[in-house]
Amino acid sequence: MGKSKEISQDLRKKIVDLHKSGSSLGAISKCQKLPRSSVQTIVSKYKHYGTTQPSYRSARKKPLLQTRHKARLRFATAHGDKDRTFWSNVLWFNETKIELFGHNDHRYVWKKNGEDCKPKNTIPTLTHGGGSIMLWGCFAAGGTGALHKIDGIMRKENYVDILKQHLKTSVMK
Template sequence: MLEETGTNVSISTVKRVLYRHNLKGRSARKKPLLQNRHKKARLRFATAHGDKDRTFWRNVLWSDEIKIQLFGHNDHRYVRRKKGEACKPKNTIPTVKHGGGSIMLWGCFAAGGADALDAS
């Protein structure tokens, strides 16, 4: 839009204005991909079970699982560095061949509390 009017704005000015408006450069969060059918199923579940009493929820067991990398991590990491400092230890992420392995953790909870984690 500015180019159409012949206005030149430096990159540093754009960065400064974005920073002033609390728009800082960060790595994006990872979230499960929810398609429309997933959202509709969740809404159906909430609608069907929203009026249940406490005795119903005492018999429900909620569970979840997570895969944890034993070495390193699966996400991006941003660093701010000077030219020629790319290989300094503070600017690198160590890796091992073949990923270093991972474990799966499983846990559950109910109205009465949480259960112990189970690793496989």
């Protein structure tokens, strides 16, 4: 279904005035030669927002650099000129979720018309994704540190416990 023609601001005001004067939505739609649904939408939006101005706006574009990206860039520029001894004392750590059957996202295939259900165009799935595992790990200039399996959902309390238990042993390596 295509986009209908925009209703002018004057006509919107006229519809609201007719409704305020007691005319029914059906009578207004016949009088103005508009679909009843359009008249109803204009009146209900006027009641909700208090104006007959169209409420659509273009979406704000998502910034390419998020806060975490900017923080990484600040860190890199602040510490980029450090010598090897500095970097040999840095321990990097992070957590990650690994899906049992690949990534949990949309997958695309090239297909011809009428080939929707052919095996080469389908991807086998399991209920609830088949499971996943969450891991915490770390590394430094001297090699890898501890790798810890996280049970359940990662919360700040769990993260603090992991740091208390595994960070010290990883630093000693």
